[in-house]
Amino acid sequence: MTARIIDGNALSAKLRGELAAKAAELTARGTQPCLAVILVGGDPASAVYVRNKVAGCEKAGIKSLKFEYAQDASPADVLGRIAELNADPSVHGILVQLPLPKHFDEKAVLEAISVEKDVDGFHAENVGRLSQGQEAFVPCTPNGVMEMLKSIEAPLRGAEAVVIGRSNIVGKPMAMLLTAAGATVTVCHSGTRDLNFHTRRADILVAAIGKPKFVTGDMVRPGAIVIDVGINRLSSGPDAGKLCGDVDFESAKEVAGAITPVPGGVGPMTITMLLANTVESATRAARKA
Numbered sequence: 001m002t003a004r005i006i007d008g009n010a011l012s013a014k015l016r017g018e019l020a021a022k023a024a025e026l027t028a029r030g031t032q033p034c035l036a037v038i039l040v041g042g043d044p045a046s047a048v049y050v051r052n053k054v055a056g057c058e059k060a061g062i063k064s065l066k067f068e069y070a071q072d073a074s075p076a077d078v079l080g081r082i083a084e085l086n087a088d089p090s091v092h093g094i095l096v097q098l099p100l101p102k103h104f105d106e107k108a109v110l111e112a113i114s115v116e117k118d119v120d121g122f123h124a125e126n127v128g129r130l131s132q133g134q135e136a137f138v139p140c141t142p143n144g145v146m147e148m149l150k151s152i153e154a155p156l157r158g159a160e161a162v163v164i165g166r167s168n169i170v171g172k173p174m175a176m177l178l179t180a181a182g183a184t185v186t187v188c189h190s191g192t193r194d195l196n197f198h199t200r201r202a203d204i205l206v207a208a209i210g211k212p213k214f215v216t217g218d219m220v221r222p223g224a225i226v227i228d229v230g231i232n233r234l235s236s237g238p239d240a241g242k243l244c245g246d247v248d249f250e251s252a253k254e255v256a257g258a259i260t261p262v263p264g265g266v267g268p269m270t271i272t273m274l275l276a277n278t279v280e281s282a283t284r285a286a287r288k289a
């Protein structure tokens with residue numbers, strides 16, 4: 001038996017349809033949701049993601065503004081732009097594409113974004129709110145994973161969930177959301193002794209390591225739900241240029257009960273949740289107006 005494939009494109013299409021209806025309703029009432037995207041430098045992967053975000057907005061009836069800066073841009077210029085966008089009531093979401101060039105203080109840039117417009121959910125206040133169970137913008141990738149789990153009615157209460165990776169943008173918030181949903185969560189990372197011991201116990205295994213095909217079938221518990229957050233562009237070998245995840249799909253799908261593909265899995269869901277947060281932010285703004 002091979003695993004059920006959790007189709008991120010199909011789930012995204014359904015959710016984006018619902019978001020488009022909400023965006024149209026807000027627009028009709030005078031508040032068109034609007035996302036501002038800031039891109040610094042010419043990293044080709046970042047350019048692809050930003051293009052996907054802008055296209056996703058357009059299709060859902062969300063306005064998007066794109067601000068591009070050269071690799072050697074001055075941080076003060078970018079911070080000035082953020083201040084401007086913070087003050088602009090027609091803008092509901094602000095996203096600064098990461099990673100930033102090395103001469104930028106990434107934390108300072110993220111903290112400069114108004115908490116009410118932080119649709120990435122990266123601002124320390126949103127992180128704190130999320131950890132305390134208060135209303136907050138939830139980071140898009142882990143939020144998209146939760147939607148994928150919901151779509152297959154995965155039992156979360158009491159489930160053993162193992163997250164590989166402890167980044168601020170995926171691993172940590174992922175662990176918070178799974179904990180809030182009632183799972184027993186283990187966070188593994190580069191310092192974990194006997195990784196396989198942990199992964200083989202997982203009912204839900206989330207791979208967010210950043211290493212192509214790191215998780216192999218022998219690390220997966222039979223019947224487990226495997227979520228692949230990795231987005232790696234292969235640079236050599238027969239599949240050079242192709243996108244692959246942190247999971248060795250071919251071997252893992254023979255063991256897992258359900259699995260997400262790359263591409264067409266978590267990636268499109270990340271963008272869907274960004275659109276959802278933007279619509280949510282616009283809804284809050286319209287309520288206040």
Ligand SMILES: Nc1nc(=O)c2c([nH]1)NC[C@@H]1CN(c3ccc(C(=O)N[C@@H](CCC(=O)O)C(=O)O)cc3)C=[N+]21
Pocket residue numbers: 048049052095096097098099120140141231243262263264265266267268270271
């Ligand atoms: N402030 C900020 N917010 C982010 O959300 C953010 C970021 N910075 N920096 C980089 C990562 C990465 N990320 C992806 C989004 C969509 C796809 C996506 O659509 N992937 C498609 C394929 C795209 C392709 O062909 O390359 C798929 O998996 O099917 C991938 C990766 C958002 N990120």
